[in-house]
Amino acid sequence: MKTAVSATQVERFRALVARYLGLKFEDSKTGLLAEVLQRRMEWNALPAEPYLARLEARQLRGEFGALAQELTVGETYFFRNIDQLHAVRDGVLPERARAQATRRCLRILSAGCASGEEAYSIAMTLRDVLPDPSWQLWIRAVDLNPAMIAKALQARYAGWALRETSPAMQQRWFRQKGRDLVLDDAIRAAVTFEERNLNEDDPELWQADAYDIVFCRNVLMYFTAQSAAAVVARITRSLAPGGYLFLGHAETLHGLSQAFHLRHTHGTFYYQRKDGVAQPERACLQQDDVAVGPALTAVVEGAGTWIDAIGESSKRIRELTQVTMSTGAAAGVLEPWHLGPALELFQQERFAEALGMMQAVPPESARDPDVLLLRAVLLAHSGQLAQAEDVCHRLLALDELNAGAHYVLALCREGAGDRRGAADQDQAAIYLDPTFAMPRMHLGLLARRAGERETVRNEMTHALALLEREDASRLLLFGGGFNRETLLALCRAELQVCGESV
Template identity: 45%
Template sequence: MNAPAAPLEVARFRTLLAERLGLDFDEHKLTTLAKVLDSCSGGDRQRILADLAGTAPADSLLSRLATELTVTETYFFRSGDQLRAFGELALPERQQLRGRAEVLSAGCASGEEPFSLAMMARSCGRDSCLSLHAFDANPAMLARAARARYSTWSLRELPDDWRPWLQPDGEQFQLAQEIRRAVRFEQRNLALDDPAFWQPGRFDIVFCRNVLMYFTPQQSQAAVARIARALAPGGYLFLGHAETLRGLSNDFRLCHSHGTFYYQRSAGGEQAMPALPAAAQPMPVLRPATPPEPLWAEQIERASRRIDALASSARAAPPCTPATPDLQMAMASLHQERFGQVLEHIGKLPPQHAADPDVLLLKAVTQAQSGTVARARETCAALLGRDALHAGAHYVLALCEEMDGELAAALDHYQGAAYLAPGFAMARLQAGRLLRRLGQPEAARRELALAAQMLEGEDAARLLLFGGGFPRAALLSLCLAELATMGAAS
């Protein structure tokens, strides 16, 4: 019997999988990786590792690894709100602009997603002047897509008026030929570049849902760069609901319609974006002129470190450095709701810090809380010019919209902030409050329950910035009281 894989062999295997397939495996998956390495190597693990490390790994090996390790869960009409945005907004807009539309489903698994796109296009009368492409790295899934026979489980979300396209065939359902012929499948690895495929401006719409969440950050960034290159200006990108481009790309603007979020490719330079149909609600973002800032959580961590002395007024302020503005006194004034002093502290910072994201965010929060809404909007625009997907800026814009009585627009921004920063408790809380006011109790309960969970571990600096002067316990009590009142009313 062969000896089990050594820890160093498994670690090397894990690194090579990230390089060749983009897949990211945490420490809890090492036992699984060891088993896959043994089963694929036939006992000769060094040969497999050397093949993967070579300049051209065998396609058969990569295919087998993809079959063993990729997640294949999917079904028809998954995240139907995005499919409706595709059929009712993105597809007609792109067809009108370019005369036809090239659509890609990247990581298509067993075909339910691209076939759903074909059904949606046909049901909307948009199936002419349309090319649907789909690829996956897993050959076993592509074989299932070619057979186009599906179980009842795959059809669980299928709209009733689409049922005629799937006819019973024994214990499964066979997809109609007219839908099957609408999609062209191929085996392809999103983690590997192919300039001939990712030609500039080739595609109008790309679906890449629930794929990047399994990639390493580096491979996610590289994959998004390929997609951005291949999307025409104004083209659309749909990700999974648990995925964002935050920290990955500045080439897109965040949009919201049909109850869902998606992205639109920015135009190069100062070119104007194509006009959107009135149904779309694009977030008012600007093209970033600088590289992306660190992740929101990292920004807050930096701010938290700078205000860790708030509890002790006797502690001396750390020296100001050109790279990191000292916001301690300004944050202390914000905590005491001395808004004029906050702005005065910010105004005295060295000029090189005027466009620092932390400075702009603190300034926008202060302006919004002091009621100078127009100036808060201007500051948010400057912040979004540096980071188009800044969750904090969208939160402050939501406050501005709410103060102006634009509740629907405020909700869009609160939900956008929560989408861009999934752990943002205050965004969830405010969204829940607004949903209740707008007569959507079930959605309100969901958001408020999430807020209550997140508040327990919410970063202290983020609470200070966005809590309106309320401590964690008071905000949590507010959440629970809102939920209890809604429960009593139902």
């Protein structure tokens, strides 16, 4: 029979797991934590209090590894997110090879490598593309879970792990052994595996200028925000200037680091370390929601583009203002930059006056991301698209991961007749902030004009779900003066045109 543990003890256990392993567990996972705590107490033959005290004092040898086996997700497979491997093969590796022409060695870290499929996929992909045989490719792969490292070293896999592996790669690098597939020694020899904790400031693992490329994919999503930011800071330190970082598809550096350029090739996003000093995080706008406005569908139908529809807006923003300004929230939040009055004019669609007021912004605030974003939105709303683009680029030079700037750029690109460029900018905004509804809706509208029904259906379905929860201040700034209900109605109407019942 299991020893009972109290809610306080489980809470303490959760805090220790976050502190030492970096892992976050939501309230819904406290049942799992309680079971693991009980199992580990039993295995160590300790009651709860001594177990927690010794865990806290790091006196239980091998315990973090044992906890990793219980608490981490080791899902992985060969050639996962293959677009990223192609981006490395075609662009990143040749560029890093030029940077390392003297050293003639490229150093890659697979951080959170699980059972080795990621590191081995890198080795298989890059083996043939090194400049010449005198070059060395050094791949270091680390994971907290000792069982994963043992499996990686065995290099023996079930067929399921090769579900995304091409027949040519399978034939070249694997041989059948029983029901499993065993990896060729040449690839095994290219990778070094170690048990390491990414959540520790390990001076050997995180030496300065140690890696050309770091893969840390599908790891940070399980971390607390604080631990994720600390790991990214270590990765930044250990990457060569101009080195590259690859995260999982569902992960971004947005809100974690300003030390990277965002790169987008091969249909995938990744990051390149810059040498500039990190910028402070942007303050968030906050505002209460409002719900007034005309039927947007008619306006959008009549307008050439979404930016035209925004330009044709009339009274909408004024109506919103009357409600929102009575809350006082916008003016209050923006007070430090004295943007309240300009925002108020924006909300009244007095764009020229708002822009004029922003000319008077003191020089020390002129580089503030909030100031630049509002200026870009104002310029876009008043039809000055080239100037709006210019301001967006200035903002992105300061804060490259600013999803709002990418969205305004998407509007500008559409206005300039560059549909592909508009879609790229929307994709960047979505990648950087998957909760941002407007670029989804805009992508849907772009697709509608191109007659791409499947994309319309997909994007409008996403937009509909996101709009329900979209931040009110963001709707105010980016919603083109349309309120939540009107934007939702537009999405539903577009979906109905595609034959969806909503």
